[in-house]
Amino acid sequence: MTPADLAALIRSIAVDVLNARGLDASVLPEEITVERPRNPEHGDYATNIALQVAKRVGVVPRDLATWLVAELAANEGIAEATIAGPGFVNIRLAAAAQGEVVARILEAGETFGNSDIYAGKTVNLEFVSANPTGPIHLGGTRWAAVGDALGRILQANGAAVTREYYFNDHGGQIDRFARSLMAAAKGEPTPEDGYGGGYIQEIAQAVLEAHPDALELPVTECQEVFRANGVEMMFSHIRSSLHEFGTDFDVYFHENSLFESGAVERAIATLKENGNLYESEGAWWLKSSEFGDDKDRVVIKSDGQAAYIAGDIAYLVDKFERGHDLAIYMLGADHHGYIARLKAAAAALGYAPERVEVLIGQMVNLVREGKAIRMSKRAGTVITLDDLVESIGVDGARYSMIRSSVDSSLDIDLALWESQSSDNPVYYVQYGHARLSSIMRKAADIGITAENPDLSLLTHDREGDLIRTLGEFPAVVKAAAELREPHRVARYAEELAAVFHRFYDNCQILPRGEEEKQPVFTARLALAMATRQVLANDLRLLGVSAPERM
Known part of the structure; x- marks a missing residue:
């Protein structure tokens, strides 16, 4: 008998006890709380159901507990049921009933622990989504482990999960990446707003090997060669690192496709038509403050260029148009504002905001002998997924990232995780x-x-x-x-x-x-x-x- 079985038994008995006395059994909660007592001498399990509902049906909690104990004790699966304090019920299972758990596990095998609470529900789970401008850092590593585990857990509870990586191949950070590669290929210093580290040198050299005449092209064409090839090489490395880490995705969604397909324009047109986008000072603004955000957001800037949120809005529409019931975003600590922003965007588009969930993960630090480790030889400024795996292995890296709540920052002691x-x-x-x-x-x-x-x-x-x-x-x-x-x-x-x-x-x-x-x-x-x-x-x-x- 599992705790869930016992809870169901207690509820069934409680319904009979209340009905037999002409009392309202509808006040009983659907799920009865059953817990293991701190002191095992009190029994195997305990419930406070008598304290919860006695006042609602007009009886003294201890009287209701007495009635429940009498019926529970008569059940062959219960060895003993007693009352404690003002109306707690302590229960000790019969050995045979307790042993049923073992038989059930052996029968269920790999499916033991699964449920169908999300059966029929489709979930779009977006995580990692690191820019293809450098290796995955520790924050992305945390989401790679936690996101993949969450997907497995949701599936074990019946959900159909699409694991999705949002590929940021549009915008200024990609231009800076391309200029950084060009500078490295020319032997010039890294641009002030560019990317450094050994990996930039490696990719720049690889692009030159594939396109020996790249530096002889006009600047615009040269930058495009480094952009297109550099992004693909970097993203290939990211995919490979994630695969070796045990994290694979069903969909790699390209941000640029939202603009090329007209999805951004269509989403903006929808918001204009439903009155949730307005023009002010030459820009177009989302009425996000009317839907729980702290302020309205610029969607189209005064120069006619789409703001970053425009892509987010179109991407949200795309997720729901693909048939997902729930969109879960797993974002870094610097994205806290996205919680209200994305929910407001969903509401403005006509979707229920509860169909959007945003999980925020806090920072990760590596330490050894109490001192922080901050430098990666290859990435230049950050510790990467590859660095962590090289130090403590895939299992250690995944487990160390998953075992703590993402709500809190995480210090990983390498000496601890390296030890056997x-x-x-x-x-x-x-x-x-x-x-x-x-x-x-x-x-x-x-x-x-x-x-x-x-x-x-x-x-x-x-x-x-x-x-x-x-x-x-x-x-x-x-x-x-x-x-x-x-x-x-x-x-x-x-x-x-x-x-x-x-x-x-x-x-x-x-x-x-x-x-x-x-x-x-x-x-x-x-x-x-x-x-x-x-x-x-x-x-x-x-x-x-x-x-x-x-």
């Missing part, structure tokens, strides 16, 4: 999976299987702790999807690994000699198999490998 010890979170979790895999191999060697286990034999406290932790996995995955917080899945993996290691230290899993006939070992092997499955499922949602040997 229990202090390293990803090593600790992966070691748990490897240890479990070793147990499976040893069981096969001695001919022990988990076939037809008597799971009611799992009565040791450490067995109970492990089973209850396993049972929480579906709720963790669901919460991670609903709250857009993949770090919950990572932290759960660490908790599960810790609970498993304690179980391993206290409960002999495989028999020795004459002990092989004892059925408890079959049950414990089944529990170990279930734990291995959940750890593997968890790591897969994070895009982190589950090694069988370490």
Whole structure:
């Protein structure tokens, strides 16, 4: 019996209890809160439902709790139900009912933890979207890991997810990039507003090798050669880095296509027609302040050029016209203003603003021995995704980025993540999976299987702790999807690994000699198999490998 099963049972009993006394059962919430008590001596689970609804139906909370306890205690899956304080209900499960979690995990396999809460919902998930003017820095690396994990988690909850990279190939930053390449090719200093670093030299040389006569062309044509080829080479490197990092995209959307296809003009025409765009001082302004933004935004500047938001508006229309129900943007710390801006744009276009979500990620710093590391030899001024992977590997890099809430800045201690010890979170979790895999191999060697286990034999406290932790996995995955917080899945993996290691230290899993006939070992092997499955499922949602040997 998982926490969700218990919550459903409590609600069903509460409905019967209230109806039997002529009380209004409609006041019951759809989902009953079930939690594990801080003190395990109080029981396996606790609920405050009596305190929540007693006043609404006109009874004393403790009286309602008494009625609930009487019915719960009569259920064969409940070993004990008691009242605590003013009306809390503490519950201890019967061993057989608790063991059902193990059987369910083994039956469900890779799908355990999945749900259908977003079934039929299409989500456009845009993340990374770094300008093709340099390698991906640590902020983009964070989104590459977190965004990919969020996509996996949403899919596990039934959503159809399109992972999208917005390719910024339009505007002034691309011109500065091209001029920087030209300067490097000529052996001139980097322009004051340009891009530096070893990668500029590398790309400039590659362009010259492909187009030996580029520098002999007129300036405008020369710049176009470096722009077109340089952007493609840089973006090819970005795609390769992301692929090696385990992050791939379904769509690479080119910003320039919005202007070439007329999408920007059409979006502006729509806003003019519906009255949400007005002219003032020679420019055209979006009435964004009427839709929750802090001010109106210039869409067409007085010189007739489109402001940056014009592309954002057209891109938003494109996302919804492609049939997406929800557009999630994952942006850097300097884009906080985009939350109100994009929601206002959606409302002005006639879309429900709640169909737009903007997640803001904070900065990432690397430290070693307490000192910040700030220089990348190749990029010149920043630490890149490639630098991080080279230092701590793909698994370490992904896990270190995902395990903390993106709402807070992140310091990554390289010495910690390079270590092969229990202090390293990803090593600790992966070691748990490897240890479990070793147990499976040893069981096969001695001919022990988990076939037809008597799971009611799992009565040791450490067995109970492990089973209850396993049972929480579906709720963790669901919460991670609903709250857009993949770090919950990572932290759960660490908790599960810790609970498993304690179980391993206290409960002999495989028999020795004459002990092989004892059925408890079959049950414990089944529990170990279930734990291995959940750890593997968890790591897969994070895009982190589950090694069988370490």
